Amino acid sequence: MILAFKLVYLSNPILYLGISVMVFSSFWIFFNILDQLLFFSPILYFYVPDDALTGFIIANFSASLLAIVISMNVYAIKNSKLRLDKSLLSGSVLGIVSSACASCSSIGFLIISTFGGVGIITTAFLTNYQIPLRILSIGIMIWALYVVLDRITRNCKIKDSDNVDKKGNGL
Numbered sequence: 001m002i003l004a005f006k007l008v009y010l011s012n013p014i015l016y017l018g019i020s021v022m023v024f025s026s027f028w029i030f031f032n033i034l035d036q037l038l039f040f041s042p043i044l045y046f047y048v049p050d051d052a053l054t055g056f057i058i059a060n061f062s063a064s065l066l067a068i069v070i071s072m073n074v075y076a077i078k079n080s081k082l083r084l085d086k087s088l089l090s091g092s093v094l095g096i097v098s099s100a101c102a103s104c105s106s107i108g109f110l111i112i113s114t115f116g117g118v119g120i121i122t123t124a125f126l127t128n129y130q131i132p133l134r135i136l137s138i139g140i141m142i143w144a145l146y147v148v149l150d151r152i153t154r155n156c157k158i159k160d161s162d163n164v165d166k167k168g169n170g171l
Helices: 002-011 013-034 050-079 086-099 106-115 117-128 130-154
Strands: none
Touching: 002 013, 002 050, 002 130, 013 050, 050 130, 106 117, 117 130
């Protein structure tokens, strides 16, 4: 795991740290706006009440994991002959979707007005199970991180058959 982090962040630190900082900042702002902790109108205002502290901590952890997973995915796509398949992007997309609280902001009202009774049931479900769903999203992002770390380090492993010549002697 440390090898993969060194490969990614030391290969081009400005690019990959920049991607991580941009993604973290963007999603930190996005998650805090959806959770109604960050306001821009009429003035810039940020407030975390006691009952929202757990969600705020989980949102910060989700944004951090998302930044790492996306920068690792960029490295894996850029430096290998991998195709864009479901394992590279599914963890990032599922993490984003499940971390955002759809019922915490005006998105909940949009869901209710668009889908009627089904929207009310969906919004109530998302409100009641917000913390478990966010913890599940962290699990999905940890899985995505594991998959991309495995893909990055798999290219670094040397097979024993590569070190043996045709007579069976080591190189």
